[in-house]
Amino acid sequence: MKIGIDALAFNVASLHLPIAVLAEKRNIDPEKLEKGLGLLKMTFPDVHQDSVVFAANALTKLVEEHRIDLTQICRIYVGSESGIDNSKPIASYLSALMEQKYGDGLLQNCDVVDFTFACIGGVDALQNCFDFVRLNPDAQTIVVTTDRAKYDLGSGGEYTQGAGAVAMLVKANPRIIAFDTHWATDTKGLFDFFKPYRTISKTEITGSDQNPEWLGQLEQQIEIHKDQPVFDGQYSNQCYMDRTRGAYFSLKKQLGFQGTLYDSWENIIMHLPYAFQGRRMLSEIFALDSDGKIDTSDLKSVAKSDAYQKFVAQKLAPAEKASSLVGNLYTGSIFMALLSALSVALENQSVLEGKTFGFLAYGSGSKSKVFQGEVQTSWREAIAPVNLFETLAKSQELNFETYEKLHKKEQQTGVKNPKSEWVLDRIENDNPVLMGARYYKWID
Numbered sequence: 501m502k503i504g505i506d507a508l509a510f511n512v513a514s515l516h517l518p519i520a521v522l523a524e525k526r527n528i529d530p531e532k533l534e535k536g537l538g539l540l541k542m543t544f545p546d547v548h549q550d551s552v553v554f555a556a557n558a559l560t561k562l563v564e565e566h567r568i569d570l571t572q573i574c575r576i577y578v579g580s581e582s583g584i585d586n587s588k589p590i591a592s593y594l595s596a597l598m599e600q601k602y603g604d605g606l607l608q609n610c611d612v613v614d615f616t617f618a619c620i621g622g623v624d625a626l627q628n629c630f631d632f633v634r635l636n637p638d639a640q641t642i643v644v645t646t647d648r649a650k651y652d653l654g655s656g657g658e659y660t661q662g663a664g665a666v667a668m669l670v671k672a673n674p675r676i677i678a679f680d681t682h683w684a685t686d687t688k689g690l691f692d693f694f695k696p697y698r699t700i701s702k703t704e705i706t707g708s709d710q711n712p713e714w715l716g717q718l719e720q721q722i723e724i725h726k727d728q729p730v731f732d733g734q735y736s737n738q739c740y741m742d743r744t745r746g747a748y749f750s751l752k753k754q755l756g757f758q759g760t761l762y763d764s765w766e767n768i769i770m771h772l773p774y775a776f777q778g779r780r781m782l783s784e785i786f787a788l789d790s791d792g793k794i795d796t797s798d799l800k801s802v803a804k805s806d807a808y809q810k811f812v813a814q815k816l817a818p819a820e821k822a823s824s825l826v827g828n829l830y831t832g833s834i835f836m837a838l839l840s841a842l843s844v845a846l847e848n849q850s851v852l853e854g855k856t857f858g859f860l861a862y863g864s865g866s867k868s869k870v871f872q873g874e875v876q877t878s879w880r881e882a883i884a885p886v887n888l889f890e891t892l893a894k895s896q897e898l899n900f901e902t903y904e905k906l907h908k909k910e911q912q913t914g915v916k917n918p919k920s921e922w923v924l925d926r927i928e929n930d931n932p933v934l935m936g937a938r939y940y941k942w943i944d
């Protein structure tokens with residue numbers, strides 16, 4: 501039985517800052533960001549957008565574009581590291597919003613839950629739904645990834661920000677891609693990137709955490725959970741390489757594959773926290789799995805070689821195109837990379853039917869999963885409604901001053917008027933038994 505992704509939809513933050521503007525303001529060589537890391541634009545949320553809004557918008561698009569009957573959906577599983585509540589999952593908000601729009605009780609028998617493991621939570625949710633459909637071949641399930649990658653102003657992560665969601669229908673006999681049953685995992689509990697609760701004094705609260713609405717009411721010592729992570733960028737790169745290498749060779753062993761595994765992959769779909777992460781991290785696997793044809797002792801030379809550049813252009817570049825225009829979507833990045841590769845192939849009228857894609861997922865903390873899937877015959881018609889690059893081209897450009905105000909939560913009114921989308925309406929601040937509850941509404 502073939503099981504995999506039947507349909508895809510996405511929603512990213514409606515605003516963006518050109519990377520060249522950020523580079524100029526931060527005194528960084530724009531060529532480093534554009535040609536070194538592959539960054540062109542960084543999406544940024546408006547005042548009424550959060551991880552629930554992106555997820556609900558992507559899910560609504562999926563439902564409408566593919567005329568999904570919600571009563572037939574057994575599961576809505578969410579991957580996210582941008583939860584807005586320690587108890588109530590984003591999936592619970594989503595079921596309420598879908599019933600608000602399409603009818604009360606429609607999802608009464610649907611299982612909903614969130615998965616959190618940094619950027620790999622969406623892949624965990626996908627694997628879980630994949631296994632569920634194997635046991636229940638008639639079941640239809642939905643996976644939604646949603647995140648906001650936010651870093652401190654002026655930090656080394658600032659230029660890798662982004663925000664948005666990808667939703668996908670996972671079922672038997674999928675139109676887009678069917679996954680192999682072999683999934684390899686490599687795990688090690690590390691601190692390369694995390695978002696801990698921290699006890700800090702009131703005077704330590706600076707910059708974007710100075711939200712005037714709640715700061716005045718605080719005790720001297722408080723425990724806060726910042727959106728921005730604690731991270732060591734170069735160490736996280738090393739962890740990324742170590743885990744993906746481990747999972748890649750574990751998959752090769754599981755498959756009993758003779759020869760060079762990546763040669764059998766038409767495209768390689770990786771977790772892309774920024775567009776060129778994959779090409780910067782993969783040279784080691786490229787050399788190690790080349791049957792001794794490539795010298796592994798000098799990876800810088802491998803990365804610069806003609807053979808590697810050709811490999812990147814053929815197998816990685818199509819998946820990078822959207823990332824350059826969007827930025828980091830954390831859990832959604834690997835699925836945006838898939839959408840990008842498929843959309844580029846659609847534009848180029850490439851033949852993908854029957855071709856294998858390799859997937860290298862990574863989540864800090866740290867875990868990698870490597871797996872593969874075969875593109876199905878109806879991928880074109882299933883992907884056509886997405887209009888990925890046309891939609892991204894409509895993003896509204898921010899000026900630098902407004903970007904900083906949004907980042908510091910000083911912007912009170914929305915920058916762009918919402919249309920045909922979900923928005924955060926209000927957060928309860930009076931009623932003690934509903935304190936902090938978030939309310940969303942659909943704007944026609």
Ligand SMILES: CC(=O)SCCNC(=O)CCNC(=O)[C@H](O)C(C)(C)COP(=O)(O)OP(=O)(O)OC[C@H]1O[C@@H](n2cnc3c(N)ncnc32)[C@H](O)[C@@H]1OP(=O)(O)O
Nearest residue numbers: 529531532535536537656657660733734736737740773780
């Ligand atoms: C969250 C996760 O998924 S974990 C994995 C990634 N980690 C993150 O995303 C955490 C947040 N981000 C960060 O920490 C940082 O932004 C990082 C790690 C992504 C990048 O770190 P930086 O120190 O800014 O950049 P770094 O020095 O690593 O790389 C710059 C690249 O640009 C290249 N470069 C520099 N100047 C130029 C130029 N003028 N023209 C062309 N290329 C240039 C460099 O050679 C280098 O590429 P190479 O190593 O492939 O040769």
